[in-house]
Structures are given as structure tokens and as C-alpha cells.
Amino acid sequence: MLTSDQNVLLTQTGPETPMGRLFRRYWFPALLAEELPEADCPPVRVQLLGEKLIAFRDTSGRLGLLDEFCAHRTASLYFGRNEENGLRCAYHGWKYDVEGNLTDMPSEPEDSKFRCRIKQKSYPLVERGGVLWAYMGPADKMPELPELEWALLGDGQRFISKRLQETNYLQAMEGGIDSSHVSFAHRFNLDDDPMHSGTAGNEYIKADTRPKFEVAESDGGLLIGARRNANEEEFYWRITQWIMPFYTIIPPFGTHNPMGGHAWVPIDDTTCWAWSWNYHPTRDLREDELQQMRNGDGIHAKYIPGTYRTLANKDNDYLMDRQAQKQKKTFSGIEGIAAQDFSLQESMGEIADRTKERLGTSDAAIILARRRLLAALDSMEDDVLPGLDTADQRVRSTSVLLPKDVPFHEGAQQAIQVVPGTDFVSI
Amino acid sequence: MLTSDQNVLLTQTGPETPMGRLFRRYWFPALLAEELPEADCPPVRVQLLGEKLIAFRDTSGRLGLLDEFCAHRTASLYFGRNEENGLRCAYHGWKYDVEGNLTDMPSEPEDSKFRCRIKQKSYPLVERGGVLWAYMGPADKMPELPELEWALLGDGQRFISKRLQETNYLQAMEGGIDSSHVSFAHRFNLDDDPMHSGTAGNEYIKADTRPKFEVAESDGGLLIGARRNANEEEFYWRITQWIMPFYTIIPPFGTHNPMGGHAWVPIDDTTCWAWSWNYHPTRDLREDELQQMRNGDGIHAKYIPGTYRTLANKDNDYLMDRQAQKQKKTFSGIEGIAAQDFSLQESMGEIADRTKERLGTSDAAIILARRRLLAALDSMEDDVLPGLDTADQRVRSTSVLLPKDVPFHEGAQQAIQVVPGTDFVSI
Amino acid sequence: MLTSDQNVLLTQTGPETPMGRLFRRYWFPALLAEELPEADCPPVRVQLLGEKLIAFRDTSGRLGLLDEFCAHRTASLYFGRNEENGLRCAYHGWKYDVEGNLTDMPSEPEDSKFRCRIKQKSYPLVERGGVLWAYMGPADKMPELPELEWALLGDGQRFISKRLQETNYLQAMEGGIDSSHVSFAHRFNLDDDPMHSGTAGNEYIKADTRPKFEVAESDGGLLIGARRNANEEEFYWRITQWIMPFYTIIPPFGTHNPMGGHAWVPIDDTTCWAWSWNYHPTRDLREDELQQMRNGDGIHAKYIPGTYRTLANKDNDYLMDRQAQKQKKTFSGIEGIAAQDFSLQESMGEIADRTKERLGTSDAAIILARRRLLAALDSMEDDVLPGLDTADQRVRSTSVLLPKDVPFHEGAQQAIQVVPGTDFVSI
Missing domain, CATH: 2.102.10.10 (Rieske [2Fe-2S] iron-sulphur domain)
Structure with a gap:
């Protein structure tokens, strides 16, 4: 829950606005x-x-x-x-x-x-x-050029798409660091996704439906940990990175699957570009993986031909299928992981009214990301803002088993650093 | 003619507005x-x-x-x-x-x-x-549940439709209590309507084209009398009910035809739901009557399939046919009683500018309805507002012959009360 | 470059505005x-x-x-x-x-x-x-009725069209007195136009690509001269008339071709009617000429059938053809002289922001026309404003060879007067 003034401060990014000046540093x-x-x-x-x-x-x-x-x-x-x-x-x-x-x-x-x-x-x-x-x-x-892991890989190792989202960037980005919605908006489609299937992680997720969330500050932004019971001695952690000002990295399922990530770039105050990428640090993406991404599967989307506007959009109620919803083929009646997200985000209105929301413990990442963005406004004259240093960008997300008494950001310390030429540490 | 302030007061019905608070009492x-x-x-x-x-x-x-x-x-x-x-x-x-x-x-x-x-x-x-x-x-x-006559009848005795009207509720409702436009906007179509044909009333209407209007306050709103010459001793009266805050009842032609009525419910300040119903107190509607209503005849309308938006609408100039207008098949070139009304009402703009109108004696009902709505704002804390008591709602409209020296609201007193199980008194 | 206040003053023409009151004098x-x-x-x-x-x-x-x-x-x-x-x-x-x-x-x-x-x-x-x-x-x-030359000719001697332009009138009109854009926006299409081909003028235009512009005040508005080298003793002048408040006349190529002209009439502050006419003072237009005009050639346009909106419009990016642009069939990728103009004018936004422009010597006519319009606001109570007297309207545009030491408005004095029954003086 924000004051009206805070909501304005966070969502306006034009040339003369505080957040607009902050974003222009990156x-x-x-x-x-x-x-x-x-x-x-x-x-x-x-x-x-x-x-x-x-x-x-x-x-x-x-x-x-x-x-x-x-x-x-x-x-x-x-x-x-x-x-x-x-x-x-x-x-x-x-x-x-x-x-x-x-x-x-x-x-x-x-x-x-x-x-x-x-x-x-x-x-x-x-x-x-x-x-x-x-x-x-x-x-x-002007800072150094970006060194997000995928940006330095060979052309064959990544796939990138962008789509028009008809909301302010902030509610889109909040969706990207909101681990808890996965269990609902996407519940019936996790097994559909070839990048999610056949890993041990899925079993823990199915067995423990109420993960606990912990959030830690990283140099560049936030580390967001979702904790589930795994066995007597260990927790299963899924750790998502948020890097200032608007990058998110999604943990993979298993080391053999590509990692995913997003950037949420304001077009103006009521629309944004939702960038989505998949990449693998040690191998080219396979043709079957590329085919699925081009087809709009996973975090990508289907488009109106010749445009970056999605086929399912607010003018057609996102091609809502009440029958599929009733039959538990989709949770919301909307097909596709991406459309399941942006349909709900757009339903909040062009700029969500955050004076009306009621945030819980599962919203900790959202609360802290906002806080960090607002805090950065006060240190805007500094030469090093969070996320500016390329070291802040050379990070990974991960899913790992950790002993119960080990804090997740310590236990995962190795796994969340980019070491060029090495595979993800993930289960 | 209203002041600009009065027009705002009457047309805004959001949660924080005076009229909005009044409507929320019903x-x-x-x-x-x-x-x-x-x-x-x-x-x-x-x-x-x-x-x-x-x-x-x-x-x-x-x-x-x-x-x-x-x-x-x-x-x-x-x-x-x-x-x-x-x-x-x-x-x-x-x-x-x-x-x-x-x-x-x-x-x-x-x-x-x-x-x-x-x-x-x-x-x-x-x-x-x-x-x-x-x-x-x-x-x-919270008042008692509504007891408008049709709402308590058997399912077979009524037909109800709703349509989107792209104006503020007030100019739509004013159309519903405006008896004088019938002679113009609908002039060439009165005989088309099976609910109007074959009654003595039609003959009086054709013979006297300049009715006199008298308006009396009722407990729930207004009684609007349109007086025409009938014979040496009698006047022919058509009496329309307006019930607070936005219900209207149209008198039938003859006792064998269904009665009609409307509610004009604000969606927001620039659109409203125009509700239309026909009903008969003592018999089921006939299949031929229902077929006509489903077909958009009478007070109902034709729709864009799957929506409550009318086929004739402002985007297509209401399917205006200048040839039919010239040939006196329709007065305005628009087909259908309902479309003849809402085309003109929408042409006034989303919210009619009542500072520019020039009202005459035939507009007495409109003037008094506005006055009663404004007056109700002052007594809003009362437990009984006009139209709240279900007795105010158990009323009928009627068309009757009355001796020339009898005030219409006295002469029609019996005919305008709902007596369950009895037919309309109407000629 | 204007101040923000000047831009508002020049572009707003509603009933209560200064420029609106000025335009209502004509x-x-x-x-x-x-x-x-x-x-x-x-x-x-x-x-x-x-x-x-x-x-x-x-x-x-x-x-x-x-x-x-x-x-x-x-x-x-x-x-x-x-x-x-x-x-x-x-x-x-x-x-x-x-x-x-x-x-x-x-x-x-x-x-x-x-x-x-x-x-x-x-x-x-x-x-x-x-x-x-x-x-x-x-x-x-109320002044005398307009006496622009074409308005007094026989029906067969003129062709008139109008089209909706989705900008304020001013940037449309500025296009009409802007001789310098012809060498760019229309560069590859001058020879396409049958009204331009086969005259000596074309040769001078091709040989001297940087005309000098001189602007003189006329009684009714401005005389705009574009000077090119012709031979040792003479300059080739193309002289365009601007008549208050928003008429322009384009010089013909040769005496045998029709003259063209425009009026730029505000609909509201963000749209205008672009009127276009061709006419010949001494003969009927030929069927082949009329056919081209009806077809949208020259200064006319192609329409969405049944409307005055052009087929190429901002909703379809003016049917931009990047291939044709690359191949130098069109300069901007847009086909048609009129569409080449209005596409660029509409691209400035509904009301061009003149606080951001940087005007050069070739923009002298635009600068002076604005100045004259603003000056007229101060003399609005006068009975004779520029362009009101029908003598101000009985003028022609022309293209002529003049000795190098003769000022163009003196040398062309005869050629730019309407003498009924006489042909244009033009080469």
C-alpha cells in the first residue's frame, strides 16, 4: 500500500520526473x-x-x-x-x-x-x-555497457522477444518478482511447459503449496527466496534476482533447461515494453526449444502478425475461454503463461491504484523493490547506483537444496554468480 | 433550463455525489x-x-x-x-x-x-x-424489496430487455416521461406497432394533435396526464407514471394489450442501462407478442449479437435511411421506436447541456421531475423518500375517458392502483 | 519559432478566441x-x-x-x-x-x-x-462576396475538392506557402505531374536547386517569390500569393496549364478542411485534366469512398512504401503530391509545437504570414482588413523571367492581376 504521492513518484518516468531521471542513468x-x-x-x-x-x-x-x-x-x-x-x-x-x-x-x-x-x-x-x-x-x-549474462553469450545461446504491455511498467515488473502468483495464475500449466517438466523441483512445489518468502538486498537489487520443505534436513529454495532498475531473472528448473528473464521498459506512463529472454550459458538453444519460444510458449507470447502486440489482448478479453477455466485447463481461462500474467496486470487499470491494495507477507519482494527504487531517488547524484556496476548484473537465479539452518543468500552464494563457461547450479 | 450547477447536480451519480447518494437509497x-x-x-x-x-x-x-x-x-x-x-x-x-x-x-x-x-x-x-x-x-x-407490478408476476407474464445507452441517465429518463415527442419522433410508426393498433385511443390521438399536459405529484413521483378531446362530455386522458428515482410506466392501448415501462440506471455519468419491460397482470404474454419483443419491436431494440449494444448506434448514424424519411415511413429516418428515441437523445451529447434548452408548457413533466429529484436531495436523511415505500411502486398507468370537469388524478384514482389479479382499466 | 502564447493565439479559432473573431470577419x-x-x-x-x-x-x-x-x-x-x-x-x-x-x-x-x-x-x-x-x-x-478568380468562372473552368486534414489549419496553410519543400517532399514526382511537364520552368528548376526567396507584402497578404538563375540577364521567378486569412494560389507551369489554389479552413483546433481547386481563366478544363483531378492527381487526393477522408491517412501510415522510397520513386515513401504534404504535416502532431522549430531564410513566407495574422488582431475593429476588399482577392500567381535588377513584385505587377477574359502570364 502506497500513498498517492508515492504511487505517482514510482510510476512516472518522463524527462522531468524523479524516476525518469533515475532510469536515465542506466x-x-x-x-x-x-x-x-x-x-x-x-x-x-x-x-x-x-x-x-x-x-x-x-x-x-x-x-x-x-x-x-x-x-x-x-x-x-x-x-x-x-x-x-x-x-x-x-x-x-x-x-x-x-x-x-x-x-x-x-x-x-x-x-x-x-x-x-x-x-x-x-x-x-x-x-x-x-x-x-x-x-x-x-x-x-554514462555507465559501462550492460553485462547481463545473456547479453555476452553467442547468438545461438539466447532467444529474445518483446511485447507491448498496456500498463505502466511498475505493475508489470512487480509481476516479474512476484513468486507467489505462480501457484495460482499458472497452476494448471506448469506441467505444460517443457522448460518446467521432469525436474525434482516440481515435486517439491506440488508437495508444499505454501512457500515461505524471504528477501535479501543484493548489491544490484534484491534476492528473493521462496522456501519449500524438501526433506528432513533441507529446504528447497527458488531464488529470483531483481536488478535495478527493472530487470528480473527467473530460476530455471534443472541445469539442463534455459534460464529466463525480463526487462520492463516504460514506453510512456501507461504502456511498457515487456522484454523476455531465455538463454543457456554453455550450449546453444535446441531447435525444439527455439520453436517453442517462437511459437509463444513459456514466457514468450503469440503476436498479431507484423506487430509486437499480442494476439490475446484487452480488446478481445485475452481470448478468455470459460470452458477451459471450468475444466481446469487454465486457472483464469486465459491460455499462455505470459497472457495469464499481463491479462491480470492490465485488469488493474493502466496505472494500478496502490492506495487500495492490501499487501501480505508474500508481497515482501514487491514492498522492498519499491522501497529500494524510492531510496535510490535520494542518492541519484551518486556515481554508483545499485545495478549500475556491471558486477551487479553478472548474477544468476537458481533453485537449490540447502540445509535448514543456512540462510539462503549465503548458501546460494556460488550458484548466483555468473562464471562464464560454467553451467547453472540448479536442481 | 437549468443552471450549470443544477445540471451537474442532477447528472452526476458517483459514490461521492449528492445524486449518487440519493440513488443508493433505492x-x-x-x-x-x-x-x-x-x-x-x-x-x-x-x-x-x-x-x-x-x-x-x-x-x-x-x-x-x-x-x-x-x-x-x-x-x-x-x-x-x-x-x-x-x-x-x-x-x-x-x-x-x-x-x-x-x-x-x-x-x-x-x-x-x-x-x-x-x-x-x-x-x-x-x-x-x-x-x-x-x-x-x-x-x-435498506428498504423493502421492490414491488413494481411486473416484478411480482409469473415468469410468463413479462418480457424484459436492457440496452446500453450512450448518454447520461437523465436525458434518457426525460425521454420516458416526455409524452409530447410521441406525436413527432414516432408519428409514422404508431400504427406499425401491434400493441397500439385497433383501439379507440388511436382515433382520439389522430383527431387531436395538440394534447394539453397536466402534471400532478404522486406519493412516489409524478402522474403525467395528456388530455385530448374525445366527445362533448369527456376528455381522453393518457396518464404516465414516473416513480422515483428513475422508473417510468407507459399507459397501454386497451385492456388487452400489455403495459410497458422502463428504468434508466446510470452506468457512469455518460452511459446508462435502458431497461424495458412489457407485462400483463392477468395473463401470460402470447407467443406472437414475445416474438415481436425478442425481435426488437415496440419499446425493445435489435442488438449486436452477443452484446447489449444496439445494432443501430451512433457509430453507424443509427442506420439512418433518408429515403424512408422522405417517404414518411419514419419521421427521422431511423427505424424502431426505441432507436428513434435514443438516436435523438444521444445526439444531444453525452450529457445534455441544459443551460441551452428552452422549455415550454409541454415540458412540464420534465421540469417537475427535475425539481422533485433536487428537492429529494434536501430530505435525504429521511427514512421515507418518494418511491421507497412499496406502496408508491404498486401503481399503473392508464388511458381513460373522464368527464370534462373531473381532475384526471381524481378520476383515474382506481385505474392507477395495482390490484393483483385484476386487469388494467384502459381503453 | 514562436512563444507558447503566440502559438496558442495563432492556432485557436473557437468563437471566443482572438483568431476566431478575426476569421469570422471573412x-x-x-x-x-x-x-x-x-x-x-x-x-x-x-x-x-x-x-x-x-x-x-x-x-x-x-x-x-x-x-x-x-x-x-x-x-x-x-x-x-x-x-x-x-x-x-x-x-x-x-x-x-x-x-x-x-x-x-x-x-x-x-x-x-x-x-x-x-x-x-x-x-x-x-x-x-x-x-x-x-x-x-x-x-x-459582413463584407462583399468573395471574388477569388475561380469563384467567378464558368462551371466548366474549375475543379474543386476538399479533404479532411487531421491537424490544426496553421501547419496545413504553412505548407501551402512553403515553396522550398517542393524540391524535397515532391522531388521525384514533379515530372509525373502532367500539369508540370514540358515547360521551360522545369529546366530552370532542375538547373538551380537552391532558389533564393523574397517575400513582399501585398494588399491582401503576401507575395512570395522564389528566384532561380535563368540566363545572363534574367532570373526565373515563381511567385505565390497568400491572401488573408487562409488562401493560397500556386503559380502554373506555362500559360496552357490550369492554376491551382487552396483554402485551409479550421473545423476545430485539431482538424481542418483542405480545399483544393484548379481553374483556367479562358477555357474549360479538358476531360483528361478533369479525369486526373477526380483520380486524385496533382493537388487533389484519393478518398475513402463516400467520405472526404483520404485513403492514405495516419491510421495506415499513409500507405508508406519503403521500397518506392529506396528506389527514388517517391522521396518519403508516400504516393501523391497531396499525401506527401499532409503526411508530414500530420506527423508534427495535431498542433505543431512552434516553440521547438528552427526557422531559416527559406521560411521567410511562413514567418511573415504569422506576423501579418498577429498584426491583424490589433486592427480587428477596422472595417477593411487585408483580404476583405475583393480587389485583394482578384490576384494571380505567376512564373516569369525578369531582368536581374528588377524587383519581382514590380516586374510581375501586370501578371499578378486578374483581368477577366485574359490568359495567365506564365512561362
Whole structure:
């Protein structure tokens, strides 16, 4: 439960807002690399943290992320020509390079000096791990490039998708660190998921339906432990990572299955990009795994062709099937893990009214994540915020058996560090 | 003509508004009984007086009307599971009974007392006369169940429909007590309607096209008399009842035809449910009558299949046919009595601007109904408001011949009382 | 670049706004004559300068332009019956003549005097040149009827179209006086246009790609000269007229081709009617020319059938073809001269944010037009505003060769006057 002011503070991320300034201190996913597949391909409109931008890849392959609207008369550069190392506005031919420098101004006299006084707002955009990352903060505060584990793996070792979610980022992200909903929203579908089946973990989960939650601060965010009874001496722990400002990593079932994770990137205050990835640290994903991911299984989704909007969406009540709900094929009547989540999150309204909620012990992770985000606002001038250091990002989630008297964040210390070239420690 | 302040006062019915508090003192139609046809059927979203609610029928057949959004994290209970005498939220499994008690909280430890501190907002919902009635006011002010005549008749004696109207309730209700528009909006269609044809009344109506209107206060609202010349000694009176807060009863043509009536229930301030019913006090409706009603004739409407939105609506200009208008098949080019009304009412805008209207003597009923609603705001703390006493509801409309010197509300006194088991007095 | 206040001042044209009051001093196009083709035809809804109106042609052929909403209960007169020299509201039968007088009030007693106190707001509407012109200003300030050249020609000598543009009028009009965008937005399509091909002008335009712009005040607005090198002694000038408050005339290529022009009429503050006309002063348009215009070539557009909304519009990204853009078939990927313009103008947003623009020397006409509009606000009480006198309207645009030392507005003085019965002076 938040005050109305706190809810505003946490959910608004435009350029002039406190949380907007905090988020601008981090690199974050802006586009799939495949959206700008080659030199001089069509520019792409993208809105991030409330700013309308245009992304393009120039003749030399360099990436640009500019204010969408031409400095001259504010026409959209979406209609521009991407040619000869610059994006040329279709209205009067002003041409910008990837840094927003005005390299040609053919509507003015050749000897005009006016050109030199114009600079289009631009942000760094870099490709890493199949994703184009943006940094929209002050130049002198720019951190190192992101080192989330999957971003440094070979192309074959990961699969990445993004989808439009029609809510504020916060209630989407809260879903990503909310271990307790799995037993309900997804209850009848855990065994459907090939990434979940056939592991010892499933047996513990079925046997103990009321896990205890413990949350510990990590350098970059939170470690969220869900504890279940395993045997006389041990607990079964599933440990989820939350990394500032909006990354989540889901523990795998067994070492042979890929890990999953998300980023929840604000488009504006009422929509966000839900990024989802699966990856494996020591092997390429198999064709059958890739096929399932492309098909929208697991944490991915089915799309309206040619878009990043999901086939099941609020305009069609998420293709709700009351018969399937009644027959316990799905818990909520909605098919698909992702749609089961975002249907409920969108049902809260575009921005959940957190003055009305009633949080319990199972919501500890959500409570603490909010607290940490709010706390970070006070230390915004620091050079090192949680999650900025790449060490904070080189972490894993895990599921492990630990002796009952061992605190989970100590017992799992090894398993939750990325050691390149080693497999996950998970059961 | 109202002041801007008066218009706001009359048209806003949310929880914190004066008119909203007044309306919450009454039972009113929330759903058709057929929308919750059986135990454990799918829950239904319904918005009433600006509040988003969820209605369900539990395993034992009990009816519940709850705040739509779960007390825990504000997800919609629409996605909930209706099972084992409660509605279980699909997000974290919290389960509510029909009174909003939290009967299961599986996401928290078994010994948690937290559950006992939670109560989902809930309202009484009862079935009567094929309709589910809601009461959204203070528990200690709850009146007796409604006794409008049709609500106590056998199932075969009535037909009920509801449709979405895309305006504030007030301009819809004003249409229901506006006898004078019948001669215009419906002029070319009175003879089409089987419920109107073949009675002496029609002859008087055709012969005297400028009725005089008289309005008298009744205990529950207003008696609206439209007077036409009949013969040397008598006037022909058509008497319409308005019962607080938003019920109207239309006089029948002849004793053998069913009576009609409406309720105009605010969904929010810019839409309302237009409820329409036909009924006969002493016999079942005939199959040919029911067929016409199902077909959208008379006061009913044709629907977009699977919805309560009408086929003719503002997005398609109500299927306006200028040819039919020119040929005097319809007065406004719109087909259907109901659509002829709501097309014009919706054309006034979502909330009619009553500061711009110019009312005449034929608008007396509208003027007085507004006045009575405003006056009721001042006596809101009273235990007996007009229309609350079931005696106020046990009334009929009628059409009668009366000697010229007899005031209509005295002359019709017998005819406008409900006497169970007796037929209408009407010509 | 404007201040935020100036931008508001220039773009808002509702009844109570300064620019709204200025525009109401002029006659302007309201409807195509074909929209009210005959006596007693269906009335037509039209919104102008933020006011919702209804236009009709009565039994005697007279034109009326009334407030859309009936004075009685504010129902739309769109549903009214156009019959026996008046428009009768479909709700209660009130009937208005073309001047807004209430000629029948059948819902009130025959001897009622109430009728005489009611007057529906009405504006003069006159037919001239295939267009219905409205005047929405004070009666005592009404100017003479418009005498733009095409408006006085025979029916066969002109072609007129209108389309919905989903922006404020100002950025649309600025496009009409912006000679410099032609070299970019339309670059690859100048030769496609049969009205442009085969003239000496095209050769000068191709040879000199950086014209110099000079702007001079005319009595009615602005003369905008674009100067290109022609030969040792002469410049090639293309001279565009802007006439207050929102008319533009485009110079023809050669004397044998029709002239073009536009009016940019506010519907409300976020949409406008873009009127386009072609005409020839001494001959009928040829069938092949008319065919091209009907087909949406030149300055006209293709429509969604039965509407004035263009087929290429913002909902379909203007049917953008990236392949055609890459292959230099179109500069922006959009097909059609008109769509090339309005796609860019709409991309600026509904009301362009002129606090963010950076104007250069090629934007001189835009800068001066704004200045002249703002200046006119200060002299609004004058009886003669620029463009009001019909002499201000009897002007032409032209393209001519002039000796290098002759100022363009002096050298072209003859060519830019309308002399009825004479051909354009243009090369």
C-alpha cells in the first residue's frame, strides 16, 4: 500500500520526473537488433520513457537514436530518407548523422552558417546480445555497457522477444518478482511447459503449496527466496534476482533447461515494453526449444502478425475461454503463461491504484523493490547506483537444496554468480 | 433550463455525489437474471453509478455483487474462478464469498490472521421478476424489496430487455416521461406497432394533435396526464407514471394489450442501462407478442449479437435511411421506436447541456421531475423518500375517458392502483 | 519559432478566441455545392471554427446554416425533416427557416406566444463558384462576396475538392506557402505531374536547386517569390500569393496549364478542411485534366469512398512504401503530391509545437504570414482588413523571367492581376 504521492513518484518516468531521471542513468533495451537489420534500412519509431524517438542504422552500420521530430519544422523523421550516412528529413531535406549533427541543409544558401547552430537531440544506441541498448542520461554519467549474462553469450545461446504491455511498467515488473502468483495464475500449466517438466523441483512445489518468502538486498537489487520443505534436513529454495532498475531473472528448473528473464521498459506512463529472454550459458538453444519460444510458449507470447502486440489482448478479453477455466485447463481461462500474467496486470487499470491494495507477507519482494527504487531517488547524484556496476548484473537465479539452518543468500552464494563457461547450479 | 450547477447536480451519480447518494437509497435493476443463469456460472462485470463491480452466483445459488478489483493487488475478479461457494482471484488465489468475506488466502501462511482484517466491498443482490436487483446504500437504510407490478408476476407474464445507452441517465429518463415527442419522433410508426393498433385511443390521438399536459405529484413521483378531446362530455386522458428515482410506466392501448415501462440506471455519468419491460397482470404474454419483443419491436431494440449494444448506434448514424424519411415511413429516418428515441437523445451529447434548452408548457413533466429529484436531495436523511415505500411502486398507468370537469388524478384514482389479479382499466 | 502564447493565439479559432473573431470577419468555403444538390435534400452536419452546424437547402432552394442543436431540448437537427421551406426537428417538431426563425412549434398550444421569443443561431450561406460560402461574423461587418478568380468562372473552368486534414489549419496553410519543400517532399514526382511537364520552368528548376526567396507584402497578404538563375540577364521567378486569412494560389507551369489554389479552413483546433481547386481563366478544363483531378492527381487526393477522408491517412501510415522510397520513386515513401504534404504535416502532431522549430531564410513566407495574422488582431475593429476588399482577392500567381535588377513584385505587377477574359502570364 502506497500513498498517492508515492504511487505517482514510482510510476512516472518522463524527462522531468524523479524516476525518469533515475532510469536515465542506466542502459536499457530499446529495440531488437532485428528491427534495424542492415545499413540504410528503414528508420524505426520508438518511444522510451515518454520521449518519441527515431532509431536508424546508417550506411556505415552506425546506430542513431534521435528526437523523432526534425529541428526545423518538427516533421517526423520517420518519413526521412536513410541514405549516405545520415537521415534526411523528407520535408525540406535537412540531414542528420547518428549523433544528431546537421550534415546538410539544402534549403538554405550554401554559405549559410545556420547549420552549425543546430543539433538534433540524440542518444547513444549500441548493439549487444541481439538487442539495441539506449542510454538517455547525462553524458558524463554514462555507465559501462550492460553485462547481463545473456547479453555476452553467442547468438545461438539466447532467444529474445518483446511485447507491448498496456500498463505502466511498475505493475508489470512487480509481476516479474512476484513468486507467489505462480501457484495460482499458472497452476494448471506448469506441467505444460517443457522448460518446467521432469525436474525434482516440481515435486517439491506440488508437495508444499505454501512457500515461505524471504528477501535479501543484493548489491544490484534484491534476492528473493521462496522456501519449500524438501526433506528432513533441507529446504528447497527458488531464488529470483531483481536488478535495478527493472530487470528480473527467473530460476530455471534443472541445469539442463534455459534460464529466463525480463526487462520492463516504460514506453510512456501507461504502456511498457515487456522484454523476455531465455538463454543457456554453455550450449546453444535446441531447435525444439527455439520453436517453442517462437511459437509463444513459456514466457514468450503469440503476436498479431507484423506487430509486437499480442494476439490475446484487452480488446478481445485475452481470448478468455470459460470452458477451459471450468475444466481446469487454465486457472483464469486465459491460455499462455505470459497472457495469464499481463491479462491480470492490465485488469488493474493502466496505472494500478496502490492506495487500495492490501499487501501480505508474500508481497515482501514487491514492498522492498519499491522501497529500494524510492531510496535510490535520494542518492541519484551518486556515481554508483545499485545495478549500475556491471558486477551487479553478472548474477544468476537458481533453485537449490540447502540445509535448514543456512540462510539462503549465503548458501546460494556460488550458484548466483555468473562464471562464464560454467553451467547453472540448479536442481 | 437549468443552471450549470443544477445540471451537474442532477447528472452526476458517483459514490461521492449528492445524486449518487440519493440513488443508493433505492433498489434498482443491475442485471438480467439470465446473465447469471446457474450456480458457479461465469462471473459478470457490471458498472453501476460509476462503480465497477463483479456479480456472481455461487455454488449454492447465492448472489454476490463485489467490488471488481481484488483487495490484495487490485486485479480484476472477472478472471476469477467461481467455485466451491466463492470467487477466487486468479492472481494469488484469494477467495471471497458473496458477502465479500475473505474465506481463503492461500498465498499467506496458514496461521496468518491477516485474512480476518480484509473485507471486499459488497452489495446485496437479489433476484425478483427475472431481474437481479442491487442495493448500494447504507445497510441500516435498506428498504423493502421492490414491488413494481411486473416484478411480482409469473415468469410468463413479462418480457424484459436492457440496452446500453450512450448518454447520461437523465436525458434518457426525460425521454420516458416526455409524452409530447410521441406525436413527432414516432408519428409514422404508431400504427406499425401491434400493441397500439385497433383501439379507440388511436382515433382520439389522430383527431387531436395538440394534447394539453397536466402534471400532478404522486406519493412516489409524478402522474403525467395528456388530455385530448374525445366527445362533448369527456376528455381522453393518457396518464404516465414516473416513480422515483428513475422508473417510468407507459399507459397501454386497451385492456388487452400489455403495459410497458422502463428504468434508466446510470452506468457512469455518460452511459446508462435502458431497461424495458412489457407485462400483463392477468395473463401470460402470447407467443406472437414475445416474438415481436425478442425481435426488437415496440419499446425493445435489435442488438449486436452477443452484446447489449444496439445494432443501430451512433457509430453507424443509427442506420439512418433518408429515403424512408422522405417517404414518411419514419419521421427521422431511423427505424424502431426505441432507436428513434435514443438516436435523438444521444445526439444531444453525452450529457445534455441544459443551460441551452428552452422549455415550454409541454415540458412540464420534465421540469417537475427535475425539481422533485433536487428537492429529494434536501430530505435525504429521511427514512421515507418518494418511491421507497412499496406502496408508491404498486401503481399503473392508464388511458381513460373522464368527464370534462373531473381532475384526471381524481378520476383515474382506481385505474392507477395495482390490484393483483385484476386487469388494467384502459381503453 | 514562436512563444507558447503566440502559438496558442495563432492556432485557436473557437468563437471566443482572438483568431476566431478575426476569421469570422471573412467569407470562407463551408461545403461543396454538391453536398446540398437540390431543394429539400438531406441536411448536412458541418463543423467550422469549432462550431457544430447544420446546413440545408429549403424547398425554395434557399440555403441555411444553423446551430446543429435544436433550441428546445438540444437534439441534433441532423435527424430533422427538410420539408416545406424549413427544417423540422425530429424530436418535438419545432421547425426553423433558413434564417433560424421558428416558423412552427406544434408541441405547444396554438395560441402560444413562446415561439416568437426563440431564434436559432444562423449564419449566411451563399453559393458561388461551386462552393457554399459561410460568413460567421457580426452582421454589420459582413463584407462583399468573395471574388477569388475561380469563384467567378464558368462551371466548366474549375475543379474543386476538399479533404479532411487531421491537424490544426496553421501547419496545413504553412505548407501551402512553403515553396522550398517542393524540391524535397515532391522531388521525384514533379515530372509525373502532367500539369508540370514540358515547360521551360522545369529546366530552370532542375538547373538551380537552391532558389533564393523574397517575400513582399501585398494588399491582401503576401507575395512570395522564389528566384532561380535563368540566363545572363534574367532570373526565373515563381511567385505565390497568400491572401488573408487562409488562401493560397500556386503559380502554373506555362500559360496552357490550369492554376491551382487552396483554402485551409479550421473545423476545430485539431482538424481542418483542405480545399483544393484548379481553374483556367479562358477555357474549360479538358476531360483528361478533369479525369486526373477526380483520380486524385496533382493537388487533389484519393478518398475513402463516400467520405472526404483520404485513403492514405495516419491510421495506415499513409500507405508508406519503403521500397518506392529506396528506389527514388517517391522521396518519403508516400504516393501523391497531396499525401506527401499532409503526411508530414500530420506527423508534427495535431498542433505543431512552434516553440521547438528552427526557422531559416527559406521560411521567410511562413514567418511573415504569422506576423501579418498577429498584426491583424490589433486592427480587428477596422472595417477593411487585408483580404476583405475583393480587389485583394482578384490576384494571380505567376512564373516569369525578369531582368536581374528588377524587383519581382514590380516586374510581375501586370501578371499578378486578374483581368477577366485574359490568359495567365506564365512561362
